[in-house]
Amino acid sequence: HTDVYFWEAKGQTPVFPRILGHEAGGIVESVGEGVTELVPGDHVLPVFTGECKECAHCRSEESNLCDLLRINVDRGVMIGDGQSRFTIDGKPIFHFVGTSTFSEYTVIHVGCLAKIDPEAPLDKVCLLSCGISTGLGATLNVAKPKKGMTVAIFGLGAVGLAAMEGTRMSGASRIIGVDLNPAKHEQAKKFGCTDFVNPKDHTKPVQEVIVEMTDGGVDRAVECTGNINA
Template identity: 85%
Template sequence: MSSTQGQTIRCKAAVAWEAGKPLVIEEVEVAPPQKMEVRVKILFTSLCHTDVYFWEAKGQNPVFPRILGHEAGGVVESVGEGVTDLQPGDHVLPVFTGECKECDHCKSEESNMCDLLRINTDRGVMIHDQTSRFSINGKPIFHFVGTSTFSEYTVIHVGCLAKINPLAPLDKVCVLSCGISTGLGATLNVAKPKKGSSVAVFGLGAVGLAAAEGARIAGASRIIGVDLNANRFELAKKFGVTEFVNPKDYKKPVQEVIAEMTNGGVDRSVECTGHIDAMISAFECVHDGWGVAVLVGVPHKDAVFKTSPLNLLNERTLKGTFFGNYKPRSDIPSVVEQYMNKELEVEKFITHEVPFSEINKAFDLMLKGEGIRCIIRMDA
C-alpha cells in the first residue's frame, strides 16, 4: 500500500497563470482521489496542439490558473472509493475523453462519445463534487479536460484511464493517448481504406501523419499528403505518404487537382486541419460511387460546411470522428499492443525531448512548427 494513500501530496506542477504567458513550475498540493477517482504519478507527458490552443485562449473561455496537459503515461498511486479495475502500480494512459461503460453511448458498439465523461474544455473541476484537487496555499488551481498531466501527480476519473501493458515504454506510448490515436483511428476505424486503394490526407501535423500511418498499415497504394507547408513533405514520406499537393501551387481548387491525379477522385480522404475550406475539399475530392471522406479537425464554432447535395446523391459519404472512434478503456490497450507487436511505429512521431523544468521549450518548438511530438520527462 502506498505510504501517500489518503494523504495530500505536495509536488511540482507547471501552472498556466494567464493566457499566453510562460508556464511557471510551482509546488502544488494534490488532494487524495474521491469516489471513482484515481491519483496518478505522471512519468512522461507530451505537448499537443490542443494544450497550446487553450493556453493561448484566443477562441474560447479562458480558465486560469490552470494545469494543462493531456497526453501522458503514468503509474497509479492510489484509488478512491468505488474503483475496482485499477490498483496502485498499474500503468495507465490518461485520456481527455472517457468511457463510463454504463451510458447508451458506451453500451453502443458504434459510439465512443460517453455521456458522463465526454470532453468538456470549460470544466476546471472534478465531476464528483465540482471542486478541484489542486491547490496552492489553499487557493484552487483548475483542471484541464479531466487530465492535467503537467503535474508530477494528478487526479483523474477512472473512466478516463486506459490500463496498459506494464512492459510498454511509457516514454513512447504516452503519445497514443490523444493525437496519434485520433489520426490512426480516423483511418483504420472510420475511413477503412482497402488494400491497394488511394487516400488523401489533409494536414500533415501529428494527427495527419498518424492518419497517413493508418493508411500505410491498411495497405493503401497511394497516400496523397495535402499541406500548405512544403517543409512537411519530406518528413511525411516516413509515414507512407507517396505524393504531395500544396494548394498554393495551383490556381484551381485542390479537389479538382486531386480528381485529375486519381482519375476521378481518391477512394478515401481524411481531413486533419479544422479549416472549413479543407473540409469541403476533402469531401469533394473523393470518388463518386464509393468515396468516403472523414472529418477529424475541429472547425471554428461559426464555420458552415457548404457543398452541393449532388455530391451526396452521387454516392459520396461524409463522416465525422471523435478520438478515432476508439473507446478509451476498451480499445487503447490494444493500440499499445499494436506498438508492442511492431505493427505500429511510434518513435518516428517523437522528435524532441525536454526535462520538466524546461517545459516552455516544448511550447516554443510547437509555436515555431518544429517537430511533431516533444516528450517532457517529469523526473528531470
C-alpha cells in the first residue's frame, strides 16, 4: 500500500524513475569501506527509519527519529556522496526511503539494516521490517497498555493485528477489534481479540457503541486504518 501511494505520487513531489519497495529480508552480498557491523553472509532486514547511534535522538529512549537516517521520501540518493547506486543505460535511477527493495540487489546504508537470526525464514520475517514492527511498536512503546486494561484496535490489517498482539503481550484483559470486514474477526481471535465491532452493524457512531460496551470508554485506543474518517 505504501509503495502504491508513492508510485501514484499523491501529495508529494514525484521522484522518478526510482526503485520502490520498503519491506524485505536479505543476505549481505558485500560491505563498503569502513563497515564493521556486518559481514557478507549476514541475514538482515532493511529499515527505512535507521539509526546512526550517535545523534541525540538515537541516544534517547523517547525517540527513533535519527537526525541522519530518519525517513525521507524525497531523497533519492545515498547520504554519503549524494549519488544513486542504480543506473540504466548510463542514467541514474533513484532510491526510495533508503531501501529500494523491489530489486534482486540493493544498496543500503548500514544504519538502515538490522541483523537477524539466519534461521529465520526470509519470506516471513520480512514483514518485521515495516508492518509488524509498526503495530507492535506503537502498542508496546507508545500506548503502553498495562495489565488488566481495556484496549480498542481500529483496523485489523497487518498493522492492526500486530498492535493487537502487542496489546495481548502487555496483559490487557479486554481487546476490542474494530473493522468493517466481518471476516477479520476469526483471524483477530488468534491475536487476543475478545470483542469485535463492525461499525456497519450499528446506527450510532462506533465510539458511542464502545463507550456503552465498556461503561465509559477504553483505557487505550490504537488507530491502524490510516483513514481520517475512521
